[in-house]
Amino acid sequence: MTDKRTALVTGAARGIGAAVAQRLAADGMNVAVLDLDESACEQTVSTISAAGGRAIAVGADVSDEDQVASAVDRIDEELGAPTVLVNNAGILRDNLLFKMSLSDWRQVMEVHLAGAFLMTRAVQGHMVSAKYGRIVSMSSTAALGNRGQANYSSAKAGLQGLTKTLAIELGKFGITANSIAPGFIKTDMTAATAARMGMEFEELIASGAAQIPVARVGQPEDVAHVASFLCSEGAGFVSGQAIYVAGGPVC
Incomplete structure (x- = not known):
């Protein structure tokens, strides 16, 4: 056992989740790297271990x-009680409304929101029990609406509502809840979006960067820096917020 905080990051095999897991480990936390395929998490775990983390x-x-209950029990036994949670797991099932199946809708809602x-x-x-907790859920600028993503946009907007409710219900126990809404972040998921649109990924990146005030697309580490703050001891008076990490103002 250890006095270190234990963080649980979902969807942490790659992309934003992996970057967040690595950053929280660098911040001194033990980290449970969770994904659908346990073997896919080994690279993230190896990177953390090589840097001296657990x-x-x-x-x-x-x-x-x-499966969720079993996973949390295992983490409690092997790393310690999880008092930091980053809800990052997500999938895409993009399509225009008239082409979107009920299965496409339900799968996205189940993974992201449920x-x-x-x-x-x-x-x-x-x-x-610990009188301490940090909950961070990954929303998206798509929460404001995005063509071909009725399911994804609805789920990401729902996460902001869930976050605000958690902040209200759990605040008196020393628990904060916040959401991060990334814009264009260079990941496998945005590469999949390029493929759906029939574009080369580099073409989509160039197009995206041209519309972003800081003149570049985001990297997973950009999101990880914000998650690091929200999961820190010093963020105890920040709760119920949706922080847009998009390289400029979002409206």
């Missing part, structure tokens, strides 16, 4: 109640 790979479907709910509900008891 991490374990955990495989679980965040939309499955039993997954965040189940994970948060599973760890909140540990946070209440």
